[in-house]
Amino acid sequence: MATKGSSIYKGSDLIHDFCCSKCKQNDLNTEAHNFCPECGHYLCEKCVGLHNGYHNSHNVFGRGDIEQWLVSSIDRCDQHGKELEVHCDDHQEPCCSICVAVNHRLCNSISHIPDIAKGFQTKTEFKQLPAAVDKMRSSLDELKKSRTKDQAEFQKWYKNIVAEIKFLRKEIDSILDQIEKATIEQLDNTIGDLENDVRDDVKKCVNMNDQLKRLMENFNQMIGKCKETKSYIVYRKCTAKLNQTDYLISEIQRKPKEEIHFEFDKTIVSSLKSLKTFGFTGMNYSKQDKYCTYQVLSSKQYNVKMNKDEETCTITGICGLPSGHIVISDGRWNGSIKLLNSQFEVIDHCDLSAPNDVCSIAANEVAVAVCNSTKKDEVQIIKVAQGRFQKKRKFTTAYSCFSIAHHQDKLYVSSKTALYQYTMDGEIVKKIHEDNSGKLTVLRCAVSPDGEIIYVSNFDENKLISLDRCGRVLSSFTDPELRKVFGLCVSPCGLVFVSGCGSVIQVDSEGTKKLATLARKVDGMNTPISLCLVENTSTLVVGGKKEDDIVVLQLGKMCENENII
The missing domain is CATH 2.120.10.30 (TolB, C-terminal domain)
Structure with a gap:
């Protein structure tokens, strides 16, 4: 970790966590103490004054808000906070120097991001990224609505089964008070498990949607402002997040639709005192x-x-x-x-x-x-x-x-x-x-x-x-x-x-x-x-x-x- 203070040496080998973007353009190695998310620039104590004179409406973060630097820095490694400088071709992901040393030492191909990012903003896949994100977010919204609707169905089944239990209750005497309580508790537990599953799915959809939204906010902020390197990095991050989202949607959609049923024990009257519940509450896959x-x-x-095929397939x-x-x-x-x-x-x-x-x-x-x-x-x-x-x-x-x-x-x-x-x-x-x-x-x-x-x-x-x-x-x-x-x-x-x-x-x-x-x-x-x-x-x-x-x-x-x- 670099110590606090400004270090300006042309060609210096001093290593800082964050270097001033403006000084770096003049081949100066200066430690940054501020960050402007709108410009995407790290700024030393000297350059921040010049910046604020030109952009007095920008919200600049100081060292006390270092976490905001990492959140706002699309060209920084999410795990290590270092600059994303290279690309692992084997794993198809941007890497910082620590990533390469720890996770990619055995990989066959490592490329310099500025080299592979040249001209990337003109490529079709980059231009189609916003549409792909919108489509995926729409899929998440539809899936969330579907699972929320399923949650309402659970409540309908719950009410129907409780009514069935109450009807049965009329045919027996007062010793069934405790049995009724135990049966409803069993039903509550089953519904709770189902609702937890749906709640978890909805939460995953919301979280993934928020992550995609934040990435696209960064994307929209940098269009026309940032270098191709950052454009390529945000594309890679969005692509990775889209793959995660696609897998999440597929994983949730593969789940069979649940049904709840209640099985009445016909021997309940003769064996009432030996029973703990009226029947069994469980799940069935939907008949459909x-x-x-x-x-x-x-x-x-x-x-x-x-x-190349020499024979019929x-x-x-x-x-x-x-x-x-x-x-x-x-x-x-x-x-x-x-x-x-x-x-x-x-x-x-x-x-x-x-x-x-x-x-x-x-x-x-x-x-x-x-x-x-x-x-x-x-x-x-x-x-x-x-x-x-x-x-x-x-x-x-x-x-x-x-x-x-x-x-x-x-x-x-x-x-x-x-x-x-x-x-x-x-x-x-x-x-x-x-x-x-x-x-x-x-x-x-x-x-x-x-x-x-x-x-x-x-x-x-x-x-x-x-x-x-x-x-x-x-x-x-x-x-x-x-x-x-x-x-x-x-x-x-x-x-x-x-x-x-x-x-x-x-x-x-x-x-x-x-x-x-x-x-x-x-x-x-x-x-x-x-x-x-x-x-x-x-x-x-x-x-x-x-x-x-x-x-x-x-x-x-x-x-x-x-x-x-």
Whole structure:
């Protein structure tokens, strides 16, 4: 920490926490004791007098308000307060000297911010930033309104259940006073848990919205006033905050909609004295979500073959990211994973020996199952940043790695005849399920949103198997339209989509009942072997064997006794 006082030396090596911006322009090293957020300038005791003469309406902060310096300084590191001078290309974030020394020593590429910021204010992505922030803030507002509406529904359910309790209370004698109290307390606790969840979501939305607002206030203040370096930094900070916001929205929207129910115990009269409550107060997923079915409204094909591909594409795996990007594995002959934008155009690729399946593990990361007949099978962890793939790490698997799924830091890997659970570091936890009756009895795997059900496809016996977390078989589903079960995916609200030879069907969350047939061979479904539901756009992306096109089905939601949504 520099001592208080002015130090002016041309070419001096003295290091100050904050140097006077005006003196620095004249190659003078002077410690700043004031900061003007409107000008974005740090000022020494001499220069602040000149500044105040020209800008007497500006609010200048002194050393006593040092926290305001950091809040207002867009070109300062939020963590260390140092000037953001360089850019880590590996992590796509501006860094100060301390950041580089502590967190980025092993990174491959570090750039000087003034170099990469040249001409950035003229780029399209910079000009589109305000619109992107406005759109994200609108999404936060809509989500907050939706969750607030859910909170009102909880109160309606609460009143209905209390009325039910009161009606029951009339049929019994005075000893039920304490039981009634205990039951309502149980209900209060359940409602409290739900309200806390909603309150937390609303708070997150408000906080994120405020952060975006503050960033845009800085953005608007600096337009036409600041150097390109600061423009680039505010762009990077806004982009990072937009990614965080996008992930937050996706995380909240993935939550199934709750319902509260009350189950009356019919033996209450005969066993009244042995009971503590009238019944059980709990939650159910809404009937609309649980039994919602889809109908295909339209179908389009998009070519995903690249010039470098020597063979016809075989899309063996598909997953979506909150950013709107789609990752597909073209692994049978071409040996690569491909990144698609929201228009389903290939914008990047990453060569791998034999990528067979892919799943999302974070907002901008995927895990790829590499099933190689000549080498050890492995799982590749790959990051998606600025529309580009970046390999992060990998680990080999003890068994064949044919399909992969993820839930809360657990990786599920199928080996064609068995299902294993791994940690994110590649340590095998346990074998969950095994079926040696054929060669392809555990082909694909997927996990329900709550992690309670694991689905596997049995190719040999034309079955969809549902397992609990311990590997016990809960159900076995077959259907005449489902032959050679291959493709499998689960929506955020728990609906299951399965494909076989020439058909794509929708199954309920228990994996016991067909809800709809979405497409057949006559609709162009020749060999659908990979599926992914993009829920926010209600589109089902289908990949096939030896087909250069993916099929994108636009779906319409059909709930019980309702029209298409």
